[in-house]
Amino acid sequence: MVLKAHCQQTGDFYLPSMRNPLDLPAGLPVPQDDGACKHLLGTRIPELELESTAGHPVNLAQIHGRTILFCYPRTGRPDQPISIGWDAIPGARGCTPQSCAFRDHYRELMGASASHLFGLSTQDTDYQREAVKRLELPYPLLSDRELNFAHALNLPTFRFNSMTLIKRLTLIIDEGRIAKVFYPVFPPDKSAEETLKWLRHNKPVTQTELKS
Numbered sequence: 001m002v003l004k005a006h007c008q009q010t011g012d013f014y015l016p017s018m019r020n021p022l023d024l025p026a027g028l029p030v031p032q033d034d035g036a037c038k039h040l041l042g043t044r045i046p047e048l049e050l051e052s053t054a055g056h057p058v059n060l061a062q063i064h065g066r067t068i069l070f071c072y073p074r075t076g077r078p079d080q081p082i083s084i085g086w087d088a089i090p091g092a093r094g095c096t097p098q099s100c101a102f103r104d105h106y107r108e109l110m111g112a113s114a115s116h117l118f119g120l121s122t123q124d125t126d127y128q129r130e131a132v133k134r135l136e137l138p139y140p141l142l143s144d145r146e147l148n149f150a151h152a153l154n155l156p157t158f159r160f161n162s163m164t165l166i167k168r169l170t171l172i173i174d175e176g177r178i179a180k181v182f183y184p185v186f187p188p189d190k191s192a193e194e195t196l197k198w199l200r201h202n203k204p205v206t207q208t209e210l211k212s
Helices: 095-104 106-110 125-135 148-153 188-201 207-211
Strands: 007-010 013-016 066-071 116-121 141-143 157-160 163-166 169-174 177-182
Touching: 066 095, 066 188, 095 106, 095 116, 095 125, 095 188, 106 116, 106 188, 116 163, 125 141, 169 188, 177 188
Parallel strands: 066 116, 116 141
Antiparallel strands: 007 013, 066 169, 157 163, 169 177
């Protein structure tokens, strides 16, 4: 089902008329690989505590096993209009469909060598908590509101309406070290499937292998 192109414009926003809020509009610009993540493979995750919708801080560097971390710009809400110009930014649209895809494939991902799954954005925890409840996400969302995590790893970002947002990317982390980078991610609603396919063909790196 394709999102209808008709919309009602109001000031700096537009209210799309759509049959399904998870559908992506046709003709979205495709993000290109600008090399902004080429330094990440093999990098250690920084020792930082991130606020979580689970109710306690999360330090990704201290988590054992295989972790999936998908970073996204920002989720919207059904009662809030979409800003004019958002869809014109390559890779910006689709955070809710991506989050729901990881929800729908959660059990498969956990059964394919992943031990943990997190989403991360610069939105605050209260905003993220509403999304977790409304979308019935079985995994926590992490807040990098101050961009400490993004800056520590030199993640690609972009500016929009006075906000600094993280570009969409997915990291596979084995024992605190980045084992795989998906960047750019497009289309976002297929991100979970792409991640699952990779997991099924790549075993986690153990602590012993990292030390050898």
